[in-house]
Amino acid sequence: METRERLWNKNFIIICIAYFLVACSFHLLMPTIPLFLSEKLHVPNSKIGIVLSSYALALLIVRPFSGYLVDIFSRKSLLIIGIVLYVSTYIGYYFAFTVTFFFILRFVHGMFWGLSTVSANTVAVDIIPESRRAEGIGYFGVNSNIAMAIAPFIAVNIYENYGFNVLISSALFMGILSIAVVWTIKVPKRPKVIREMPVSLDRFILIKGLPIMFNQLLISFGWGTLVAFAVLYGKTEGIQNAGVFFLFLASGIILSRVTSGKFVDRGYLHQVMVLALLVISLGFLSFAFLNSVVFYSISAFLIGIGYGTLFPALQTLYINMALSSQRGTANSTYLTGFDLGISIGMLLGAVISEKVGFSFMYMLSGVFCMMALVIYWINSRPVYERNKIVAS
Numbered sequence: 001m002e003t004r005e006r007l008w009n010k011n012f013i014i015i016c017i018a019y020f021l022v023a024c025s026f027h028l029l030m031p032t033i034p035l036f037l038s039e040k041l042h043v044p045n046s047k048i049g050i051v052l053s054s055y056a057l058a059l060l061i062v063r064p065f066s067g068y069l070v071d072i073f074s075r076k077s078l079l080i081i082g083i084v085l086y087v088s089t090y091i092g093y094y095f096a097f098t099v100t101f102f103f104i105l106r107f108v109h110g111m112f113w114g115l116s117t118v119s120a121n122t123v124a125v126d127i128i129p130e131s132r133r134a135e136g137i138g139y140f141g142v143n144s145n146i147a148m149a150i151a152p153f154i155a156v157n158i159y160e161n162y163g164f165n166v167l168i169s170s171a172l173f174m175g176i177l178s179i180a181v182v183w184t185i186k187v188p189k190r191p192k193v194i195r196e197m198p199v200s201l202d203r204f205i206l207i208k209g210l211p212i213m214f215n216q217l218l219i220s221f222g223w224g225t226l227v228a229f230a231v232l233y234g235k236t237e238g239i240q241n242a243g244v245f246f247l248f249l250a251s252g253i254i255l256s257r258v259t260s261g262k263f264v265d266r267g268y269l270h271q272v273m274v275l276a277l278l279v280i281s282l283g284f285l286s287f288a289f290l291n292s293v294v295f296y297s298i299s300a301f302l303i304g305i306g307y308g309t310l311f312p313a314l315q316t317l318y319i320n321m322a323l324s325s326q327r328g329t330a331n332s333t334y335l336t337g338f339d340l341g342i343s344i345g346m347l348l349g350a351v352i353s354e355k356v357g358f359s360f361m362y363m364l365s366g367v368f369c370m371m372a373l374v375i376y377w378i379n380s381r382p383v384y385e386r387n388k389i390v391a392s
Contacts, residue, residue: 006129007128007129007132007135007136007139009127010186011127011185011186011187011188012124012127012128012136012140014181014182014184014185015120015123015124015127015140015182015185016124016139016140016143017143017181018083018120018178018181018182018185019120019124019140019143019144019178020143020144020146020147021147021174021175021177021178021181022083022086022087022116022120022174022175022178023143023144023147023148023151024147024150024151024171024174025087025090025151025171025172025174025175025178026113026147026151026171027147027148027150027151027152027155027246028151028152028154028155028158028167028170028171028174029093029155029167029168029171030152030227031152031155031156031227031230031231031246032152032155032156032159032164032167033051033052033102033106034048034052034228034229034231034232035156035159035231035232036159036164037051037099037102038232040164041097041098041099043099044354045229045232045350045353045354046350046351046354047099047350048228048350049228049346049347049349049350049351050103050347050350051099051102051103051106052106052227052228052346053224053342053343053346053347054103054104054106054107054110055106055107055109055110055113056110056224056339056340056342056343056346057107057110057343058106058107058108058109058110058111058113058114059110059111059113059114059335059336059339060336060339060340060343061111062110062111062114062115063114063118063332063333063335063336063339064205064329064332064333064336066078066082066114066115066118066119066328066332067118067122067205067328067329067330067331067332067333068328068329068332069115069328070118070119070122070328070331070332071122071325071326071327071328071329074187075119075122075123075126075187075328076123076182076185076187078115078119079116079119079120079123079182080179080182080183081115082112082113082114082115082116082119083116083175083178083179083182084179085112085115086109086112086113086115086116086175087172087175087176087178087179089105089108089109089112090109090168090171090172090175091172092105092108092109093105093164093168094165094168114335114339117335118328118331118332118335121140121315121331121335122327122328122331123185123187124136124137124140125137125319125327125331126187126188126327127187127188128140131265132265133265133316133319134260134261134262134264134265134269134312134313134316135258135261135262135264135265135312136261137261137311137312137315137316137319138257138258138259138260138261138262138311138312139258139261141257141311141312141315142253142254142257142258145250145253145254145257145308146250146254147250148246148249148250148253150250151246152231152245152246152247153244153246153247155167156231158170205329205332205333205336206318206321206322206326206329206330206333208321208383208387209317209318209321209322209330209333209334209387210333211379211380211383212314212317212318212337212380212383212384213333213334213336213337213340215372215375215376215379215380216314216334216337216338216341216372217337217340217341217344218341218368218369218371218372218375219277219280219310219314219341219368219369219372220337220338220339220340220341220342220345221341221342221344221345221348221349221365221368222280222284222303222345222362222365222366222368222369223307223338223341223342223345224341224342224343224344224345224346224349225345225346225349225353225361225362225365226249226303227342227346228345228346228349228350229349229350229353229358229361230245230246230249230300231245232358233353233358233362234296236358237290237296239293239296244293244296244297244300245296245297245300246300247300248297248298248300248301248304249300249301249303249304249307250304251301251304252300252301252302252303252304252305252306252307252308253304253305253307253308253311254304254308255304255305255308256304256305256306256308256309257308257309257311257312259309260272260276260308260309260310260311260312260313261312261313261316264312264313264316269313269316269317269384270377270381272309272310272313273310273313273314273317273376273381274373274376274377275309276306276307276309276310276313277306277310277369277370277372277373277376278306278373279302279303279305279306279309280302280303280306280307280310280366280369281306281366281367281369281370281373282302282306282366283299283300283301283302283303283304283305283306283366284299284303284362284363284365284366284369285362285363285366286298286299286302287299287300287303287362287366288359288360288361288362288363288365288366289359289363314334315331315334317334317380317384318330318331318333318334319331319334320384320388320389321384321387321388321389322389323389345365349361352364
């Protein structure tokens, strides 16, 4: 019984390392593409938002199909295919010198990132013991957060000292390492899916989770404004290496994510969600009115604490409403909620920041999170309680 409930087995460690490496490659580009577009190609904020949102749009399209494929076919095979295609796309950035090319390239990259992340999350859930699911999800997600802490800070330095091509080469190298690692993983066998089962909408998206996903849009709006404009915002405030934002953001996420997962497993899911949304709201409101590197860093840390507390709890909501044969669909629905909200955040955030400034944009993100808290308690919480599956 002890062995069966062990969390840190060989396969869990392998999937964590692989996810960390591929996430490093991803986060090397996220804060630097806006800088490249703004400084080298002289693209205005509104168009930067369009370019960045193209990858999120691709994710939005691909996630539901990825969930369906992961539930039907070999999860390890799809994970390897997704990462190989994702890493190969980095070669295109060496030739990206126009806004149109960047838009298309980010869209293609987003498609393969979508398949990779859904596959990786579902493989991880398969490996994690059910009694430690939220805790395991927390540890697994921390790998992406550590990458988020390290990669953007390093990326800004590489970009400013060695240029964009060296940065792309670094991302490509990290991606290749992730392929080598994931190849060695062994995924637990699962019950064979009957291929003749009818293809319906709930094979692509968790219908029961839609009310929660719609509420999630308000939460992920702010995340979209962060990944797109936090570094540019910092530069306008005179902060030398604005990549420090992601260092503090990820530090907050790392510190809170594992602890929140343990509380969720002990039955405090709703309390964790409420606390997370309160802290995120406070962080955004503080971020909107920063006037020094100290407030910039403290706000980033608060937002990180909030999102780190939120992520395992929110993902557990979806997983607990799905049968084991629908885990891919549950994960894709959870990730789709972020993709759509992030896309909206990038697009609207670009327009808002250009019209009325960054401060108003981040104040609005905080207000949206307060609205999400009210909607969660009134609507999302009862939806979960009606549809949760105790044993799947």
